[in-house]
Structures are given as C-alpha cells and as structure tokens.
Amino acid sequence: MKKAHIVVLPGDGIGPEVASAGVAVLRAVAERFGHAFTFTEHAIGGDAIDRFGDPLPPQTRDALLACDAILLGAVGGPKWSDPAAKVRPEQGLLAMRKLLGVFANVRPLKLHPRTAALSPLKPDRTAGVDLVFIRELTGGIYFGAKTRSETDATDECRYSVEEVERVVRHAFELARTRRRKVTSVDKANVLETSRLWRSVATRVAADYPDVALEHQLVDSMAMHLLTHPADYDVIVTENMFGDILTDEASVLAGSLGLSPSASIGGPGAGVYEPIHGSAPDIAGQSIANPLGTILSAAMLLRHSLGLADEAATVEAAVDHVLEHATLTRDLGGTATTHAVTRAVLDAIQSKAEAA
Amino acid sequence: MKKAHIVVLPGDGIGPEVASAGVAVLRAVAERFGHAFTFTEHAIGGDAIDRFGDPLPPQTRDALLACDAILLGAVGGPKWSDPAAKVRPEQGLLAMRKLLGVFANVRPLKLHPRTAALSPLKPDRTAGVDLVFIRELTGGIYFGAKTRSETDATDECRYSVEEVERVVRHAFELARTRRRKVTSVDKANVLETSRLWRSVATRVAADYPDVALEHQLVDSMAMHLLTHPADYDVIVTENMFGDILTDEASVLAGSLGLSPSASIGGPGAGVYEPIHGSAPDIAGQSIANPLGTILSAAMLLRHSLGLADEAATVEAAVDHVLEHATLTRDLGGTATTHAVTRAVLDAIQSKAEAA
Ligand SMILES: [Mg+2]
Numbered sequence: 001m002k003k004a005h006i007v008v009l010p011g012d013g014i015g016p017e018v019a020s021a022g023v024a025v026l027r028a029v030a031e032r033f034g035h036a037f038t039f040t041e042h043a044i045g046g047d048a049i050d051r052f053g054d055p056l057p058p059q060t061r062d063a064l065l066a067c068d069a070i071l072l073g074a075v076g077g078p079k080w081s082d083p084a085a086k087v088r089p090e091q092g093l094l095a096m097r098k099l100l101g102v103f104a105n106v107r108p109l110k111l112h113p114r115t116a117a118l119s120p121l122k123p124d125r126t127a128g129v130d131l132v133f134i135r136e137l138t139g140g141i142y143f144g145a146k147t148r149s150e151t152d153a154t155d156e157c158r159y160s161v162e163e164v165e166r167v168v169r170h171a172f173e174l175a176r177t178r179r180r181k182v183t184s185v186d187k188a189n190v191l192e193t194s195r196l197w198r199s200v201a202t203r204v205a206a207d208y209p210d211v212a213l214e215h216q217l218v219d220s221m222a223m224h225l226l227t228h229p230a231d232y233d234v235i236v237t238e239n240m241f242g243d244i245l246t247d248e249a250s251v252l253a254g255s256l257g258l259s260p261s262a263s264i265g266g267p268g269a270g271v272y273e274p275i276h277g278s279a280p281d282i283a284g285q286s287i288a289n290p291l292g293t294i295l296s297a298a299m300l301l302r303h304s305l306g307l308a309d310e311a312a313t314v315e316a317a318v319d320h321v322l323e324h325a326t327l328t329r330d331l332g333g334t335a336t337t338h339a340v341t342r343a344v345l346d347a348i349q350s351k352a353e354a355a
Numbered sequence: 356m357k358k359a360h361i362v363v364l365p366g367d368g369i370g371p372e373v374a375s376a377g378v379a380v381l382r383a384v385a386e387r388f389g390h391a392f393t394f395t396e397h398a399i400g401g402d403a404i405d406r407f408g409d410p411l412p413p414q415t416r417d418a419l420l421a422c423d424a425i426l427l428g429a430v431g432g433p434k435w436s437d438p439a440a441k442v443r444p445e446q447g448l449l450a451m452r453k454l455l456g457v458f459a460n461v462r463p464l465k466l467h468p469r470t471a472a473l474s475p476l477k478p479d480r481t482a483g484v485d486l487v488f489i490r491e492l493t494g495g496i497y498f499g500a501k502t503r504s505e506t507d508a509t510d511e512c513r514y515s516v517e518e519v520e521r522v523v524r525h526a527f528e529l530a531r532t533r534r535r536k537v538t539s540v541d542k543a544n545v546l547e548t549s550r551l552w553r554s555v556a557t558r559v560a561a562d563y564p565d566v567a568l569e570h571q572l573v574d575s576m577a578m579h580l581l582t583h584p585a586d587y588d589v590i591v592t593e594n595m596f597g598d599i600l601t602d603e604a605s606v607l608a609g610s611l612g613l614s615p616s617a618s619i620g621g622p623g624a625g626v627y628e629p630i631h632g633s634a635p636d637i638a639g640q641s642i643a644n645p646l647g648t649i650l651s652a653a654m655l656l657r658h659s660l661g662l663a664d665e666a667a668t669v670e671a672a673v674d675h676v677l678e679h680a681t682l683t684r685d686l687g688g689t690a691t692t693h694a695v696t697r698a699v700l701d702a703i704q705s706k707a708e709a710a
C-alpha cells in the first residue's frame with residue numbers, strides 16, 4: 001500500500017473540470033489497488049489573483065513543498081491578460097517551477113489509430129509514433145540577461161555544463177525504460193551553447209553504452225518530425241528549441257486534448273498537467289476533453305509515486321475508451337467531460353476486476 | 356529589351372546540373388522576349404576550395420560585385436566536412452551574403468495539386484497554400500557574441516531597430532503585390548529582442564494601411580503551419596525562427612526539389628538558389644530535380660531584373676510541366692534532369708508562340 005499526498009491546482013477556465021476528472025481517476029486507482037491517496041486543492045493563476053491577489057499565494061507554496069505530487073488543470077485567460085496588469089496568471093507557473101526546482105519538461109506523444117484521422121499528417125506518417133520530448137526548463141535564452149536601448153535589444157542564451165548534464169541524464173535514464181535511443185537536438189554548427197550541449201550529451205552517453213545517441217540540428221528536427229516521426233524514441237533539447245518543437249509535435253496528435261506532460265527533476269514534487277490551455281471559451285460546459293489530464297495522472301503515478309502497473313492500467317483504460325467510447329467534441333464526438341471520465345473509471349474498474 | 360549580366364555559381368554535388376537547367380531557362384526567356392542576358396560561371400564552395408583553396412575566391416568576389424543577379428546551384432558535401440578542416444564550403448555562402456549585403460531570405464511555398472500526394476500533410480490542409488517567408492539574414496543569435504568557459508557557454512541575440520525595420524518593410528512591400536497580409540513572428544512574451552521586433556513591425560505597419568498585420572508567437576506559428584497553412588500570405592521573422600520555420604514549411608511541399616529562394620535587399624545583386632542541398636549521393640546522374648532552380652530563375656527575373664511577365668511565363672511553364680510531364684524521381688517519376696528541363700523549355704516556347 002502506498003500513501004501519497006497530492007496537491008490539486010484546478011486553475012482557470014476548463015482547469016477545474018479536467019482536474020476533477022484526474023482526481024476521480026486517481027481515487028479509483030487508489031481504491032482498486034489499495035493505496036491511500038489524499039488530495040488538497042489550492043489556488044494558482046488567475047483564480048489565485050482574484051482570490052488572493054497573487055498567482056502563487058503563500059498557502060499554495062507551502063502545500064507544494066509538503067506534497068508528493070501535483071496535478072494541475074490549466075492557467076490563464078483573457079480576464080487577466082491586460083498588458084498593463086501587474087501580475088499575470090502565468091507568473092504562478094514560473095514561480096511554482098522555480099520553487100520546486102523542476103528542470104525537465106516531459107511530453108510523450110503517442111498516436112492512437114482512432115484519433116489519427118484528426119491529425120493533419122497522413123496516416124502513413126503517424127503510424128507507430130511513440131516518442132517523448134524532454135525539454136530543459138530552467139535555462140537558455142528565456143531566462144537570460146536582457147538589454148534594451150532606443151536602438152537595440154539583446155537576449156543572452158546561457159547554459160552551464162551542470163544544467164545540460166542533469167537533463168540529458170534524465171533522457172538517457174528514460175530511454176533505458178523504452179527503446180534505448182536518445183536524439184539530442186541543438187544548433188551546434190552555429191551556437192556556442194549548442195556546442196557545449198553536444199559535448200556534454202556525448203560525454204554522458206558514454207555512461208549509457210546500451211543507449212544509442214544521435215545528434216540532430218533543430219531545423220532538421222523540425223522537418224523530421226513531419227517526415228518520419230516514428231523513428232524517434234526520446235528527444236532531449238534546450239528550452240527554446242523544446243518550446244517550438246513540442247508545440248509542432250503536439251499538432252500531430254490531431255487534438256491538444258489528448259496529450260499529457262510532466263515537469264520533474266527537482267528535489268521536490270513533480271507537476272503533471274495536460275498540454276492544452278484553459279480554453280475559457282468552453283469553460284463550464286462540460287465539453288472539455290479530460291483525457292490529457294487523465295494521462296497526466298498516469299504519468300504522476302509512474303514518475304512521482306513509482307506505481308508503474310497502476311499507470312499502465314490508466315493508460316490501458318484510456319486506450320479502451322479511445323477505441324470504444326463516444327469521445328468529446330474535439331475528437332469528433334458528442335460526449336461530455338463527465339461521460340468520458342465515467343468511461344475511463346469503468347474501464348479501470350473492469351480491468352481491476354479481471355485481474 | 357533588357358540587358359543583364361548574370362553570374363552563375365554552379366557549386367558542388369548536383370549544383371552544376373541544376374544551375375545549367377536554370378541558365379537554359381534564362382537563355383530561352385531572353386530569346387523569346389528579346390532580352391540580352393550574358394552569363395559567366397564562377398567558383399564557390401567546395402569546388403572553389405579544391406581549385407583555389409578559398410570558398411569564395413577573389414575572382415568570384417569581383418564578379419559578384421559587378422553583376423545584375425546571381426544564380427547559385429548548391430554548396431557543400433562530405434568531401435569538405437571534416438570538422439578539423441580550416442575552410443568549409445558554407446563559409447563561401449556566408450562571405451557572399453556579407454559581401455552583397457543581402458538581409459532578406461525569401462522563400463515562397465506554393466503547393467501544386469500533383470505533388471500534394473507527396474506531402475506528409477493531408478490534402479485538405481495543403482489546399483490553397485500560397486505563402487512567402489521572409490527571414491532576416493544578418494542579425495540575431497547566429498551572429499551574436501559568444502563565450503565559452505570550462506563550465507558555461509553563452510550566445511547573444513541582438514537586433515537593432517534598423518535591422519528589423521528594413522526587413523519588415525520588405526515584407527509589407529511584398530504583401531502589397533500579393534494578398535496584403537503580413538504575419539510577424541516573434542517570442543515577444545519572453546524575449547526583449549522580440550519586443551523590439553514587434554514594436555518596429557507595429558510602427559512600420561502604420562505606413563501600410565492597406566496591409567493587415569498580425570503577430571504570432573514562434574511556437575504557435577510552428578503549429579499553425581500544420582493546421583491551417585493556407586491562411587498565411589507573407590510571414591516575416593528573425594534569423595533563427597526563420598531557419599526553423601522555413602525548414603518545417605519546406606516539408607509541406609512534399610519534395611525539397613520544388614522550392615526556390617532568394618537572398619535580397621542589399622545594395623548589390625540578389626542571390627537566387629533552390630532550397631535543396633548539394634545531394635552528393637545523386638550528383639552526376641542527371642536525376643536531380645531542376646524545378647527548384649528554374650523557379651529560382653523566375654524569382655531572379657521578377658526581383659532583380661523587374662521582368663514580371665517573363666517570371667510568370669516561367670512559372671506557368673513549370674505548372675504545365677507539373678501537370679503534364681513525367682517528373683524526376685523525387686516527385687515519383689522517372690524523368691532525367693534534362694528531360695524535365697526540356698519540357699519546361701518547350702512550354703516556355705509554346706507559350707511565347709501563343710502570345
Ligand atoms: Mg510553447
């Protein structure tokens with residue numbers, strides 16, 4: 001029996017609806033497998049600005065530091081996007097990542113045959129795609145020194161050996177649990193930070209003789225993701241390249257509603273959240289797709305709680321739903337958020353009974 | 356009658372084969388329309404290293420500064436890619452761009468129905484795609500200051516108001532000859548150089564009230580290129596974003612062999628070249644696709660020589676060939692480089708006779 005305390009951050013827009021689906025699934029897993037999970041909800045983002053004037057209030061910070069894992073809905077919306085605003089919802093996410101020291105953003109991409117019809121790519125290109133992006137989350141040009149004058153602006157991209165090494169090691173460790181192939185993406189023909197990145201990746205690879213390492217330039221990778229995405233297993237890259245490439249890759253799935261993510265690697269808890277946004281236009285209508293959050297909950301089980309069988313049970317339940325159930329509107333169906341969640345819960349239950 | 360002197364830089368690999376196809380087309384245009392074009396061939400890249408020990412020898416430099424336009428084949432290959440090598444073929448390209456002061460790389464993307472079958476994207480996504488990328492070519496992180504120590508590396512991204520303004524103006528001028536829409540791509544929510552970029556684009560837009568301006572974040576653009584590429588007309592962006600996005604977009608065409616490009620904007624001549632590389636694996640076999648170079652020659656006619664009707668004639672001839680002729684291997688056909696070039700020449704001739 002595993003005891004775990006999970007902080008739930010519903011956030012904004014459809015965040016509360018999908019977060020509650022994730023919690024329902026985690027409760028079902030706890031019941032079926034005999035674990036003791038406790039949950040507490042805390043404020044983040046626009047909701048936290050409205051209630052506490054702070055996108056990551058102190059009571060949320062305290063809870064984040066005292067839990068085993070974090071499940072997040074979504075953050076942001078037009079209500080808080082006035083450019084003159086002093087605080088913005090997204091600052092809550094950045095503050096949380098900093099507080100927890102997470103440095104690796106993990107985004108799996110696996111295409112289900114039923115949703116392949118929704119992909120802009122032809123089925124022969126998406127068949128067999130099963131890859132994971134690991135994006136470095138704390139360094140690079142997004143966090144570098146900036147200057148601005150009347151006539152010029154600058155941004156500095158900086159990476160240390162240590163920052164590169166820890167995220168690249170993560171990629172190799174993950175690859176060992178998969179198809180044992182790491183693709184490291186850089187722009188080493190032009191950038192000094194990329195040459196550092198490549199030299200560290202090459203050195204770390206020596207510690208993993210059972211894992212193959214290949215280097216790709218970022219512009220080539222942007223092409224290969226469309227021409228032969230099934231060739232990739234674990235793809236690791238720096239912050240900005242990861243931002244661009246993971247968004248490009250997310251389109252392949254046909255709907256953003258299906259894709260989970262994790263931000264992990266720090267001394268504290270990991271954060272698990274769907275890749276989609278808060279979608280304020282459909283909030284409160286119970287038409288949001290809960291599967292991205294439910295698959296994020298599966299990642300939480302695997303990575304933060306070490307419950308691989310339980311994670312696989314959730315993923316199999318989602319696969320079953322994708323094959324047999326009526327889906328939400330983004331996947332061409334008419335089902336509500338509740339109905340899809342119910343179908344996943346039923347599949348988890350019947351799986352448990354069969355076992 | 357227009358007189359023009361054109362420098363031809365065959366370069367490496369399949370470069371000489373496709374460049375000679377481009378020259379044949381330009382000669383045919385001159386003959387049909389009564390212009391006087393002269394051509395001189397000069398060395399660049401690996402070929403220039405082999406013959407002169409310099410990827411851009413003095414006699415080539417002199418010729419580049421004295422001509423009206425430049426047609427380039429392709430540069431580079433494994434023969435010259437030893438990392439320990441002192442000079443590399445690509446240095447010839449960079450030196451040429453610097454010498455000519457070109458700052459805008461122009462890449463049109465137009466999908467022909469016959470080649471849509473080769474695109475990784477479904478036909479409903481690629482229908483009606485007709486866009487042009489303008490990539491800033493002289494600034495940004497690729498040319499910024501670099502540092503490297505035992506433990507760290509940095510790259511600086513720098514843009515001046517002047518650098519942004521001249522390339523953005525180019526985009527607006529081009530949009531006026533097209534569908535009057537400019538999409539400016541940046542990462543203004545994070546980068547200071549992008550905020551500078553966005554403020555300049557917004558200011559310049561005021562001088563073009565007949566052209567619509569929209570701003571896109573680079574990661575969103577990487578998605579939109581796959582989900583609704585037909586919505587875009589002129590897309591302008593900084594150097595590295597352009598490098599990644601133009602490569603991503605190039606895949607949509609189904610073959611790199613079809614796409615032309617231009618590097619323009621300086622006080623001197625513009626450079627016109629296919630986007631594909633030197634493809635040493637198929638060099639000398641007369642199976643390279645000449646259409647990317649032939650469409651580059653059409654861009655040369657339009658942009659450097661001001662011959663819009665002649666350019667349109669070449670483009671119509673290529674359209675005709677794409678519809679009716681046997682194509683090269685990369686487009687699923689069996690035709691030789693010569694046969695496809697011959698088909699274009701025939702179409703130019705019959706068009707001229709019909710007129
Ligand atoms: Mg992004």
Ligand SMILES: [Mg+2]
Pocket residue numbers: 219220598599602
């Ligand atoms: Mg490139």
